[in-house]
Amino acid sequence: MATVNQNYLKLKAGYLFPEIGRRVRAYKQAHPEARIIRMGIGDVTQPLVPAVIEGMHRAVDQMSRQETFRGYDDSGIGYEFLRKVIAEHDYKPRGVDIDPDEIIISDGAKSDTANIQELFGPENVVAVADPVYPVYVDTSVMAGRTGPADEKGRYVGLVYMPATEANGFVPEPPECHVDLIYLCFPNNPTGAVATRGQLARWVEYAKAEEAVILFDAAYEAFIADHSIPHSIYEIPGAREVAIEFRSFSKTAGFTGVRCAFTVVPRALKIGDVELRSLWIRRQTTKFNGVSYITQVGAAAVYTPEGQAQIRRTIKIYMDNAARIRQKLGQLGYTVYGGIHAPYIWLKTPTGMGSWEFFDLLLERIQVVGTPGVGFGPMGEGFLRLTAFARPEDVDEALDRFARL
């Protein structure tokens, strides 16, 4: 008889966001008049910018005429017009020379950070930060790289690297050997960024241990300080040890449109196997490219108008973040993040638990955050607030915090 993938059964049932949804619905049912302000899920609220809209309309029209209709993208890795502007605009100005053929377009950084695991053997040991974006953990479990979860929700076989107030939420490389390392900077959920020196130590570790860094840079557009690296490839030697993931989701409001890309440098090899070839083999076999319309929209992000327009949108979110930091700080809360990232990592007052504080905010001021413990045991005692809400909702939420 057919059998199921037993690794799937190790996954904890209560995934974070469904549980939040359940509690919010229950509250809403008991208080139908309540106006709940959601600062939990990291979804954007500003519309697509005009340059993207114009590009998409143009592409839709092209799809309506036989002469300009586009079917399968034969390259299998995304249209060159998009890969070229990415290399030109996202990497060259930072002094990083990426060949457009090292850029593989996809439908999301979530998909890519998950599916990349397929390139590696089952014996690879995975390291993740704690707290961490749950996808890195769940996909490690699904791939069979872990045992079951312990009572705290930590899976046997994963190496957890505490990201704490003490280390500024940027873990040092572990003492032990690991093979695959997920790093995310600017960080979800803590909002922390890594300096050049910190990233250099990771590259050094990966070289020494012959490990591969899976670098999630989905939030790089939010970095406010020129000295902070936007790309792992700003670190010398990183091309030989790192894969980088980027996304249009937060940069350009594409959460509902789906476009991202992954950089796999030709120099990244295990033995004589180029990981780039393996990734292209994976993507051309198990994926079939991103909508032409979406890719035209993504390319429009890189026009001068597109750049000016997305900068304005990002400024709306980062102004939100600044007001959240400032107001909550004035109210006596300890807050982290929110300077180079759209996430604020809020310490719960008087040692409350994450869920306890979540429930309190929901009950008393109808503001929804994300319990830090949902991102890992070291997130206990924190709450993640996102800066993606509408400015008027952020202000309303802050007024409510003041009344609390």
Next chain:
Amino acid sequence: MATVNQNYLKLKAGYLFPEIGRRVRAYKQAHPEARIIRMGIGDVTQPLVPAVIEGMHRAVDQMSRQETFRGYDDSGIGYEFLRKVIAEHDYKPRGVDIDPDEIIISDGAKSDTANIQELFGPENVVAVADPVYPVYVDTSVMAGRTGPADEKGRYVGLVYMPATEANGFVPEPPECHVDLIYLCFPNNPTGAVATRGQLARWVEYAKAEEAVILFDAAYEAFIADHSIPHSIYEIPGAREVAIEFRSFSKTAGFTGVRCAFTVVPRALKIGDVELRSLWIRRQTTKFNGVSYITQVGAAAVYTPEGQAQIRRTIKIYMDNAARIRQKLGQLGYTVYGGIHAPYIWLKTPTGMGSWEFFDLLLERIQVVGTPGVGFGPMGEGFLRLTAFARPEDVDEALDRFARL
């Protein structure tokens, strides 16, 4: 040190379509003046229909305004407006009662027929037809369900079911036990369809062996005879043993837009595990939904205008198929398929090999087909022609065949 997934290294390097591309480019280089007619890759050529174009423009405009902007699709399985019309239009008229919550929207039947393998344990034995759509085989190899390939390109551990002239290209269930069975009707590459009786024997086999049928119905819209099942669920009992894959790629010209769906009935369980829950867990963890704009476009396919318009497009392709069948038949060729499917399975004359015939057509009349042997050893001696070319190109190709 990090290690690669050794299963990837078992894959044969020369994937079919790149090799075709290489030969066509070489010919083109030697004969730059040649006008090559491509009837190889199964890509559509007719533009998106007006109803879809209008829907997409409307959705793009919605994404431009904050009040109507859509971010993440919270359901994780696709918008209900699309899942509902699918259940209503694709299943109900055939007497099949599918709950919209059993339909999970995705970006392609290729992605889904590949990724579905993750739900199953490594010990499952996979059966495929020979010849077969290469993705089923390659993804079985990547999942570690096979040994290496033999000299004919058959992988140890896979069960190959010959689809031959003798069985009308519809294999009977095997004598041995298998766990997962890929079936594709209307078939790519042979164009064969399965009758109700033939499918019923498969359902019976799956019940007896506690196997799961992975039913690829991507070409169901091309079925011309009402008595031929469009869905495996038209067979009593199939809900307990089968997953069905469908696509807008060929039905509505979405090869460059990317939208498909997979039906996993709640009744389909292994032990007490619902495969539907596992698939939703897979998709919500490793995928993040399809563009809202695309889903609005897909839903427009089901409006009365959309239906009339896609019927006209499908008729263009099936008229192509009919002319190819008729003309090549008159010229003395043996042809299969092309009645309920956009593929013509052409027997090579005088026992020529597939590649030999491919080269002959390229050299002598500059028509590109797909060598049947590229779909498996039993495809040797056949060539697949697609009916997706423009009508004027099909006529020109047939004139050239006549001169051959």
